[in-house]
Amino acid sequence: MTERIRIDDLHISIERRDDVVRAVDGVSLSLAGNEILALVGESGSGKTLTARSALKLLPRGATTRGAVLVEGQDVLSVPGDTLRKIRGGHAAMVFQEPSTALNPVYTIGWQLEEGLRAHGVASRAERHARGLQALKDVGIPEPERRYHDYPHQFSGGQKQRIVIAMALSLKPGVIIADEPTTALDVTVQAEILDLLRKCRDELGTAIILITHNMGVVADLADRVAVMYQGKVVETADVHSLFAQPQHPYTRRLLASVPRFGQAVRPQRTPAAGEPPVLRAEKLEITYPGRFRKPPFRAVRGVDFEVRKGEIFGLVGESGSGKSTIGRAIAGLTATSGGVLEFLGTDLRRASRAEVQRLRRKLGFVFQDPASSFNPFMSIADCIAEPMRIHRTPAAKREIDARVRELLDAVQLPSSFASRTPMELSGGQRQRVGVARALALKPEFVIADEPTSALDVSVQATILRLLGDLHEELGFAALFITHDLAVVEEFADRVGVLKQGEFMEIAPAETLLKEARDSYTRALINAVPIPDPVAQRAKRKRAV
Amino acid sequence: MLTYICKRILSLIPVLTVVSVVIFSIIHLTPGNPARAILGPEASAEAVAALAEEMGLNRPIVVQYFSWLGSVLTGDLGYSPFLNRPVTEAIAGNLVPTLQLSTLALLVAVAIAVPLGTLAARYRGSIVDSLTQGVTLFGLAVPSFVLGLLLMLTFAVNLRVLPVAGYTNPFTDPLEGLRYLILPAISLGGVLAAFLTRTTRAAVMDVLMADYIDAARSRGVVEGRLLFRHTLRNAGLPILTVIGLTFGSLVTGSLVTETIFNIPGLGTLLVNSIERRDYPVIQGVVLLATLLYLLVNLVVDLLYAVVDPRIRYSEEK
Numbered sequence: 001m002t003e004r005i006r007i008d009d010l011h012i013s014i015e016r017r018d019d020v021v022r023a024v025d026g027v028s029l030s031l032a033g034n035e036i037l038a039l040v041g042e043s044g045s046g047k048t049l050t051a052r053s054a055l056k057l058l059p060r061g062a063t064t065r066g067a068v069l070v071e072g073q074d075v076l077s078v079p080g081d082t083l084r085k086i087r088g089g090h091a092a093m094v095f096q097e098p099s100t101a102l103n104p105v106y107t108i109g110w111q112l113e114e115g116l117r118a119h120g121v122a123s124r125a126e127r128h129a130r131g132l133q134a135l136k137d138v139g140i141p142e143p144e145r146r147y148h149d150y151p152h153q154f155s156g157g158q159k160q161r162i163v164i165a166m167a168l169s170l171k172p173g174v175i176i177a178d179e180p181t182t183a184l185d186v187t188v189q190a191e192i193l194d195l196l197r198k199c200r201d202e203l204g205t206a207i208i209l210i211t212h213n214m215g216v217v218a219d220l221a222d223r224v225a226v227m228y229q230g231k232v233v234e235t236a237d238v239h240s241l242f243a244q245p246q247h248p249y250t251r252r253l254l255a256s257v258p259r260f261g262q263a264v265r266p267q268r269t270p271a272a273g274e275p276p277v278l279r280a281e282k283l284e285i286t287y288p289g290r291f292r293k294p295p296f297r298a299v300r301g302v303d304f305e306v307r308k309g310e311i312f313g314l315v316g317e318s319g320s321g322k323s324t325i326g327r328a329i330a331g332l333t334a335t336s337g338g339v340l341e342f343l344g345t346d347l348r349r350a351s352r353a354e355v356q357r358l359r360r361k362l363g364f365v366f367q368d369p370a371s372s373f374n375p376f377m378s379i380a381d382c383i384a385e386p387m388r389i390h391r392t393p394a395a396k397r398e399i400d401a402r403v404r405e406l407l408d409a410v411q412l413p414s415s416f417a418s419r420t421p422m423e424l425s426g427g428q429r430q431r432v433g434v435a436r437a438l439a440l441k442p443e444f445v446i447a448d449e450p451t452s453a454l455d456v457s458v459q460a461t462i463l464r465l466l467g468d469l470h471e472e473l474g475f476a477a478l479f480i481t482h483d484l485a486v487v488e489e490f491a492d493r494v495g496v497l498k499q500g501e502f503m504e505i506a507p508a509e510t511l512l513k514e515a516r517d518s519y520t521r522a523l524i525n526a527v528p529i530p531d532p533v534a535q536r537a538k539r540k541r542a543v
Numbered sequence: 544m545l546t547y548i549c550k551r552i553l554s555l556i557p558v559l560t561v562v563s564v565v566i567f568s569i570i571h572l573t574p575g576n577p578a579r580a581i582l583g584p585e586a587s588a589e590a591v592a593a594l595a596e597e598m599g600l601n602r603p604i605v606v607q608y609f610s611w612l613g614s615v616l617t618g619d620l621g622y623s624p625f626l627n628r629p630v631t632e633a634i635a636g637n638l639v640p641t642l643q644l645s646t647l648a649l650l651v652a653v654a655i656a657v658p659l660g661t662l663a664a665r666y667r668g669s670i671v672d673s674l675t676q677g678v679t680l681f682g683l684a685v686p687s688f689v690l691g692l693l694l695m696l697t698f699a700v701n702l703r704v705l706p707v708a709g710y711t712n713p714f715t716d717p718l719e720g721l722r723y724l725i726l727p728a729i730s731l732g733g734v735l736a737a738f739l740t741r742t743t744r745a746a747v748m749d750v751l752m753a754d755y756i757d758a759a760r761s762r763g764v765v766e767g768r769l770l771f772r773h774t775l776r777n778a779g780l781p782i783l784t785v786i787g788l789t790f791g792s793l794v795t796g797s798l799v800t801e802t803i804f805n806i807p808g809l810g811t812l813l814v815n816s817i818e819r820r821d822y823p824v825i826q827g828v829v830l831l832a833t834l835l836y837l838l839v840n841l842v843v844d845l846l847y848a849v850v851d852p853r854i855r856y857s858e859e860k
Contacts, residue, residue, distance in 0.1 A: 055760075055761050057757055057760060057761055060667075084763045084765065085763060086763075087760065087761050087762065087763040088761060088762035088763035089763060092761060092762065093757075093758070093761040095754050095757075095758055097754060100753060100754040100755060101754045101755055101758045102755055102758070103755040103758075103759065103773055103777070104755075104777070104851070104852070104853060105776050105777055105850065105851055105852060106773075106776075107852075111759075114759065114762065114764060115762035115763060115764070118762060118763040118764045118765065118768075119763055150852040150853070152852070152853050163758070166758075166762060170762075
């Protein structure tokens with residue numbers, strides 16, 4: 001096999017205002033044709049920079065040492081014109097977020113042809129023909145009709161197909177796929193993974209796959225390189241990596257991956273006979289239309305209840321209405337019909353004062369801890385804010401004591417109280433998010449994708465923390481997520497939402513093992529199992 | 544698209560109604576009898592009464608408003624007792640130099656700001672960027688009349704390459720006309736250029752960070768094309784917005800610039816009319832300026848749709 005990419009002792013350091021970060025520290029890797037190499041590691045491990053160096057797409061202030069050979073040419077030292085020919089011609093890239101990887105003001109046809117033009121395809125007719133063919137190859141329906149459409153007229157999955165079509169249009173030997181499915185729903189993810197596999201099988205393309213999702217690794221990769229703090233700590237064939245991880249970090253990483261059907265949960269029996277904490281009956285939430293756009297029915301008459309002390313998991317793909325329901329309970333989105341009863345009071349008919357009083361009993365953990373804190377407030381102020389608003393407790397001394405208690409509960413040192421949110425890591429910030437949600441000793445906590453912005457290992461610790469606090473404090477919770485493995489591990493009962501309606505509500509164990517509804521089954525099937533043997537067997541069965 | 548344009552034009556009606564009320568009130572906001580104000584303290588009581596009668600000042604104010612509005616809508620802006628001719632005629636005579644001056648000023652501003660702002664953003668932190676930042680700060684700090692006087696002193700008085708002041712219509716004599724207009728246009732456009740350069744720099748810098756720029760780069764697109772085709776069009780929206788909003792400052796700026804450079808434009812006409820309290824002319828000029836401002840912003844809104852397909856398509860749906 002010929003070597004498509006060889007990285008030799010690559011160092012990348014990034015100069016900041018007052019210091020230099022050694023982001024990649026002596027990485028050596030090689031990749032042959034027909035091979036898919038997965039680069040895994042947590043954020044900041046240097047995996048993206050390493051992969052991007054193959055196209056010399058590095059951030060400002062980056063300095064490099066070492067060599068990155070693409071088809072024998074060192075991209076770090078070749079002159080600009082040669083580099084331009086390598087980019088797109090020998091190596092191409094697929095981005096994480098397809099909606100930002102396409103220029104919004106040009107048609108997809110124009111953008112497809114642009115790469116061809118840059119590589120000397122002079123004939124307009126030929127460019128058009130090749131552009132169309134590329135769209136056909138990646139499975140865009142009716143490519144002739146859609147050729148002159150703009151990116152915003154396509155769905156997320158289609159956009160990612162178009163990005164892949166652009167990457168493939170010049171038949172490069174290498175594709176760098178940077179988290180190509182992270183922004184997509186599981187069912188779409190499965191399709192995109194199939195497409196990437198097809199590139200490898202039919203065109204012999206070598207792929208560097210950057211991902212944090214071990215299920216995706218198990219599904220697609222031939223070889224895996226694990227990165228940690230700028231270094232490759234372990235490289236192995238995918239089967240042996242999962243079977244016998246050598247490096248302690250790899251072992252830790254694999255241990256923190258949530259797996260289907262392996263969740264060991266204490267059985268919680270919700271108190272029977274007691275009134276539910278939350279009850280929704282024929283709940284309707286409609287976003288009003290604007291500028292002649294028709295109104296959008298996000299939630300269509302759902303019935304469910306959350307019992308005392310129970311964790312109710314809400315799963316579904318993007319646009320299914322799961323976050324809308326959570327936001328409506330917290331009063332962040334208006335409801336338009338039905339009943340939404342919280343602690344026996346219908347929030348839709350309650351007075352302002354009553355709603356305000358009930359809000360004390362409710363905590364909210366937001367998805368992205370980076371944007372859910374006011375960056376100018378100290379951690380102590382962030383946690384104390386709900387107590388100050390509701391004047392419970394009223395005395396400043398008591399609030400301070402409670403802040404210390406909460407920091408302790410989420411296992412953060414009390415010295416963090418005076419820091420600002422930006423001085424904390426993502427995981428630490430989300431701990432503060434949990435502390436803030438629990439500040440008023442709520443009876444009900446809404447957690448909206450609380451771990452999806454975090455690394456797997458951090459996700460595991462946050463989930464454990466939430467679980468322990470739940471055990472201890474006994475609040476009921478609505479746990480919103482798109483991750484079925486997480487919901488199995490964490491929730492007592494699960495509701496599967498699709499386009500604003502429940503497909504199925506069942507206890508977590510039975511739902512995931514013996515789902516009755518076909519959509520639920522499709523959803524479960526689409527999740528790649530983080531075990532190469534099982535995942536490949538499953539895929540074979542499906543074919 | 545056509546229905547969108549029509550709707551946008553219809554939406555101007557309420558704005559213009561409010562504006563017309565304000566403009567109409569100008570005449571009644573000044574203390575005393577407007578007729579007396581026009582004729583001056585020397586005039587006899589009979590003359591004042593006669594003018595008041597002629598101007599309809601004795602009728603109820605609502606009646607006065609609607610009769611004024613009626614004549615405005617039929618294109619009659621009244622009669623100027625000082626100029627001894629209809630206001631429309633007076634404005635028409637002064638409109639052309641002002642339009643030429645503001646258009647040229649806008650062109651000067653865009654011609655300086657867009658390339659400079661783009662380069663400053665592309666080479667962020669470099670000498671080009673620092674110089675640009677310094678020059679634009681200077682441009683923002685210096686009032687346009689000071690800039691005008693400085694330019695006049697340098698190019699007309701000391702170097703004697705351009706005329707000091709005055710006006711020749713570029714449509715009749717292009718070269719000579721431009722020689723007269725270039726200094727006022729630079730002094731008027733300079734401030735706008737400074738503001739626009741900063742906006743362009745910020746907008747381009749934003750777009751340069753976007754994934755699709757890296758994506759295009761990863762396909763081997765040359766840097767120049769990245770900057771001018773991919774980036775500028777996306778940065779176009781904020782730039783257009785600022786152009787539309789600062790058009791108002793061009794209109795007010797032209798008052799001063801025209802006076803300094805002695806250009807027979809609307810600014811000069813307005814300043815003179817204010818000095819002699821020629822209310823019908825003041826009303827006419829202000830109304831026209833408002834209308835121009837609204838129309839320019841209407842054009843900007845329509846250009847949004849040209850630049851950004853997302854706006855175009857959401858309107859068509």
